Amino acid sequence: MYQEAWKRMLEANHIVIVSHVHPDGDTLGSALALYDVLTRVGKKVTHYNTNNELPRVYDFLPGFAKTKHVLPKTFDLVVSCDCSTRDRLKLPKGDYEIINIDHHITNRYFGQMNLVVDRFTSAGMVVYELLKANEIEISKECAICLYTAIADDTGFFLYGDMDALTFSIVSHLVKCGANPQEIASKVKRREPLSKIRLYGYMLNHFDLHENGTIATIIFDKAALESTGAKRHDTKNIINMLRSIVNVTSAIMILEEKEGGYKVSLRSKDINVSQIALEYQGGGHKTAAGFEVPSCDPTVLRDEIVAKIKRITEV
Amino acid sequence: MYQEAWKRMLEANHIVIVSHVHPDGDTLGSALALYDVLTRVGKKVTHYNTNNELPRVYDFLPGFAKTKHVLPKTFDLVVSCDCSTRDRLKLPKGDYEIINIDHHITNRYFGQMNLVVDRFTSAGMVVYELLKANEIEISKECAICLYTAIADDTGFFLYGDMDALTFSIVSHLVKCGANPQEIASKVKRREPLSKIRLYGYMLNHFDLHENGTIATIIFDKAALESTGAKRHDTKNIINMLRSIVNVTSAIMILEEKEGGYKVSLRSKDINVSQIALEYQGGGHKTAAGFEVPSCDPTVLRDEIVAKIKRITEV
Structure with a gap:
């Protein structure tokens, strides 16, 4: 399934990667990791999110600033990240081909392909396995995105069924250049005074x-x-x-x-x-x-x- | 060095493992991991801490309740965990043989053997490497202690120079039976109302x-x-x-x-x-x-x- 999905991405002319409404670190990290990988192999890619204002704490994610809030005129493949229902993508109606990458047990399998692994604590883990299965090298930028995705969805390793695989993936991402302390600092130590x-x-x-x-x-x-x-x-x-x-x-x-x-x-x-x-x-x-x-x-x-x-x- | 230290422990008749004053998860987890391993191989071992009242949030650590606050009359080896100076052990003066296991850059090398690895984020990592070097199997109890040691000293993976090795050790500990969510729940979700x-x-x-x-x-x-x-x-x-x-x-x-x-x-x-x-x-x-x-x-x-x-x- 991972091979098929990757093959379909390579065949597409213009891929729209979609993160969900009110985005968190998992949806953004997963989407931007894929954005990094696919642009590197020369694909035309757009990262789309419906919210005009994204949470500032994720602004360090490579590719964050390139997010578009308006859909391109033409595209032939949608890749959805960390989204359990189609309506949270906020895409206009249409006959899109969708690859649905997610980890929610409540996922509705709305894609033509559904890479849904509900035993994973984050969509970032699914993206990691997709890359691994296709022997894609993980750049530092991609590692930062995936580390953030995995860490954020567990409240930085406090919640969820984290298993040995979670931490072995995290270990590899750190080897690829993700800096755990820096990422924690960006996500967890920039609280607005209003929140305090x-x-x-x-x-x-x-x-x-x-x-x-x-x-x-x-x-x-x-x-x-x-x-x-x-x-x-x-x-x-x-x-x-x-x-x-x-x-x-x-x-x-x-x-x-x-x-x-x-x-x-x-x-x-x-x-x-x-x-x-x-x-x-x-x-x-x-x-x-x-x-x-x-x-x-x-x-x-x-x-x-x-x-x-x-x-x-x- | 790891082999020598382990050999010395096996030769001793009665080992006192010491955690430092005002103990945290790293000193207790490291000490109790060693306590587990050494009692399993049939050694006579005492875990000593000077404080009569240990922080309750660590009460789930296997061996916690067996901690002694009075030294045994005779013993022939002290193993110090996570302690940079001898005075924080609160041992009476004497000509003890000490194996000093620590990760602080400010460690004073007060032992006859000093297993001090200052690039590690916790003493728990040193204990892990000691066990690995001597091919000691890690029980579930030991894994819980070492996971807690490593997690606690980084504020559960937020601070410190965590590298790929940190997470690959953590991954192995989870494989050995440490449950990340349960441990986080014990340490981080039992705040007294007074603290709130x-x-x-x-x-x-x-x-x-x-x-x-x-x-x-x-x-x-x-x-x-x-x-x-x-x-x-x-x-x-x-x-x-x-x-x-x-x-x-x-x-x-x-x-x-x-x-x-x-x-x-x-x-x-x-x-x-x-x-x-x-x-x-x-x-x-x-x-x-x-x-x-x-x-x-x-x-x-x-x-x-x-x-x-x-x-x-x-």
């Missing part, structure tokens, strides 16, 4: 329920405004509440600018995805989420706390 | 200087009391201030129970160890510290800020 202030707000306003086993925080519009934080500054900050010793699950409720609320659920081992499903959301066992229209956020919070309590008691 | 509240205090009381390039926080006794935090809860929390995008260095000043202040300096690339040296302290380029007797902490802070400013302007 949002942490401060959270740590002074969170609540504990059920004997301190459930932690909750509500961010209304005013909270975000008072700290200067943007919506993406809320990303992952709930993990700090989950890290408290007696806390088994944490809930973040975020008031959206355009109305309604976004809810993030995290647990240590309770299956919170089943709660998300009840609200037409989704996710993984220990990290899930959903969106709801306008409501009283404290009522919503108490409702979710009760649901978690019920699961815990089973 | 101390973070909250810090994020609501820190100051910025020099156009936001220097972040400072003073913890007086009242701050610790108001949050319920203990001294060891302050460990590493200053890293969060250093992670702010424009911050190049961060200063934490902590009032000690017994009087005086402990100062921690962190930077992104400025050499703060030279400032620590001026106050008879020490450390590394980007992480250093020192202690001072009673003083006005705000005066001290302004003094250090001025010194950092001077270095930055050079």
Whole structure:
């Protein structure tokens, strides 16, 4: 399958590599690694992302600045990276040929070819295996992209089912020129002051329920405004509440600018995805989420706390 | 050297393995890995640590509960792990034979044998190489100890000069049974509530200087009391201030129970160890510290800020 996919890429005239909406390090790293490799072999390639503003912490990735936010007029192959459903690519309708490279267990197999390996912790690992299977040399630039992809999707080796293969790939990427400390510094040590202030707000306003086993925080519009934080500054900050010793699950409720609320659920081992499903959301066992229209956020919070309590008691 | 050291251990009648004062994951993991291996080959071994209370987050390490805080009456070999000076072993004076296993560049070579590899990011890597050189099989228990040692000393792969060897060793340890996610969960997701509240205090009381390039926080006794935090809860929390995008260095000043202040300096690339040296302290380029007797902490802070400013302007 890896050979076939590579052959198809070499045959294409103009390849559009697509990273998903609200991109993270895995989708960008995987896409830009492929961008590096394919331009090196002389292919015409465009990296497309629908968001005009990409997260700045990934600006060190080779090729980052060449990302296009408008599709080229013609192209004959789409390669999708780290995307489980076609709608998150934000491509206009059309009869594209798609190679779908992903690792989500929920992947919909929307491509003509689907390189989906759900035991991998990141799409970056799939791209690595694709290159290895075709004996493609990994440049320093490509190694930086793939290291970032693999590290980012595990919170830098904290979450997910990392196995011996994960680390042997990482070891090889470091040999090829990826600098772990430099990459960590770029991704993890460039927090905006607004995000730090949002942490401060959270740590002074969170609540504990059920004997301190459930932690909750509500961010209304005013909270975000008072700290200067943007919506993406809320990303992952709930993990700090989950890290408290007696806390088994944490809930973040975020008031959206355009109305309604976004809810993030995290647990240590309770299956919170089943709660998300009840609200037409989704996710993984220990990290899930959903969106709801306008409501009283404290009522919503108490409702979710009760649901978690019920699961815990089973 | 690795062969000789192992031979000497096999010849000894009773080996005392020592981890250093205020132990971290590297010293405990290295010591307990050796403890596992040597007891398996039938040696009489004691793991000794001077502190009666070990950090609870390492309680999952196999052998942790067997740690002794009193030395056995007789023993004929000491193996020191992750310790740069003899005084941090807290051994009574005596003519012990010592095998000194370490990775600090400042190691004083106080042993009769010194297995000091300063290009390694952790003592755990030295222990691994010792086992490998002697073709010792790595049990699951040993792998858990060594994974923790290596991960902990790099802040779980964020700091230090991690190279391809680091990750290839880690890959092998995972193959031998270390579970990266479980270990991260034990070490990183059991924060006491007091530490979370101390973070909250810090994020609501820190100051910025020099156009936001220097972040400072003073913890007086009242701050610790108001949050319920203990001294060891302050460990590493200053890293969060250093992670702010424009911050190049961060200063934490902590009032000690017994009087005086402990100062921690962190930077992104400025050499703060030279400032620590001026106050008879020490450390590394980007992480250093020192202690001072009673003083006005705000005066001290302004003094250090001025010194950092001077270095930055050079």
